[in-house]
Amino acid sequence: MKKVFVSGCYDILHGGHVEFFTQARSLGDYLIVCVAGEEIQFMHKRRRPFLPIEHKIHLIKSMRMVDEVVVGDDTEMGLNFKSAFLKTRPQILAVTEDDKYESVKKKLCAQVGAEYAKLPKLLGYKQISSTELFQKLTAPAEVPVRVDLAGGWLDVPRFARPDGFVVNCAISPLVSLFNWPYETCAGLGGSGAHALLMAKDAVKSELANNVGWQDPVVIHETGLCVWRSGPRPVLDFKINPSFLRNKLALFWTGKTHVTMELANLPRDYDLLARGSQIGREAAMERNFDKLCEAVRITHDVQLKEGMQPLPDMGEKAKKYCGGGHGGYAVYLFDDRPFNSQLIEIEPYMRHFLDSDD
Incomplete structure (x- = not known):
């Protein structure tokens, strides 16, 4: 079984997330989504999460392309998912094309022999980020x-x-x-x-x-x-x-x-x-x-x-x-x-x- 691993805050789920999960799942047989813990999200975004972690886990688990949801609580910049990644040992780490932490993630992949895969943003309508959605809502x-x-x-x-x-x-x-x-x-x-x-x-x-x-x-x-x-x-x-x-x-x-x-x-x-x-x-x-x-x-x-x-x-x-x-x-x-x-x-x-x- 080929496991694919993705990670993010996913604070407000939107069409871009659905497209990303769908693309990632197509790379293998089993998709693991790692959601950043609330303290970790605050460290990265400098704001409190919009949704409680339990709600995010429940929503993501309900998606047909997702097989497992884990929580990332590591404090290392760009690798808040490190412990979960090493524990599950996936064959592929999928990221978006604008990933800011490529070098450290490639080193992590090398530790377990995983492939680092960049996925393009192919949404057929205007892209929007969770941060932009949060700003619009507030x-x-x-x-x-x-x-x-x-x-x-x-x-x-x-x-x-x-x-x-x-x-x-x-x-x-x-x-x-x-x-x-x-x-x-x-x-x-x-x-x-x-x-x-x-x-x-x-x-x-x-x-x-x-x-x-x-x-x-x-x-x-x-x-x-x-x-x-x-x-x-x-x-x-x-x-x-x-x-x-x-x-x-x-x-x-x-x-x-x-x-x-x-x-x-x-x-x-x-x-x-x-x-x-x-x-x-x-x-x-x-x-x-x-x-x-x-x-x-x-x-x-x-x-x-x-x-x-x-x-x-x-x-x-x-x-x-x-x-x-x-x-x-x-x-x-x-x-x-x-x-x-x-x-x-x-x-x-x-x-x-x-x-x-």
Whole structure:
């Protein structure tokens, strides 16, 4: 009898596992599947298993191509199955084509005279890993977007200032993959929100596009946040934004923008940094008037950059959102009026929005 041995975490069983087991079984007469123990999986994946080990064993045993299931508890990197392998002494060790531990596994095979067999990934539809499935299962169903109030562009690593901050606030209505009540490419951090909904590393994807990190971090953090300007996000502090309720609105300028195309335009970073310092003070004091001052300073920078003046609507302050030159503008009022040109928004924080904690 020719025994074939495979090993893995198999935390969330999917079509790729079924195909792999089927291919492996075709190499011999008896398939042994070694499942990584829970502590071993944590060592390798740095997260707790999604399924308890007993459930994984039961599910894998129920597959028609599997003859035996064992548990691997060895701590040697890449060889968590070593004891079970030496005990069962199979004729073939089957691995996937992207196996990261080929050299140590070949040495183990040599100890018992087993063949090391690489199997191609032949799934007829899109491949997905258990890690990707775990990320999708734990991704949020809906998230806020954000308005940036001061210090915009100081989250872009090449424009970072040691004396600068980024002041921003998560807002509702929330968005989901199935309900997006805002225009896109409009300055509200939509790309960061979408990346979070898709279970991606949103900060990494934003920086890869040569733009800043502020969108995904405040969308994830929620509340009114102050960040230190720099190459990576560092939260200076966060407060409950309840003092901004009934004071915020959006105005749609009628055209979209692409932030990457605006990044290298000349602008007054000294004044942006000054506005961000005032915005930080305003957040610390929960001072609405001072926050409006920071917003006005930021808008002055935008006008100097060449953006068109925004319409007056009785506001205390206003500015373009994000990179500007189109998209949305945020308006701040002592008491938000009804105006058909304005879109009502509210500050958003996951907890304690109705208190001052």
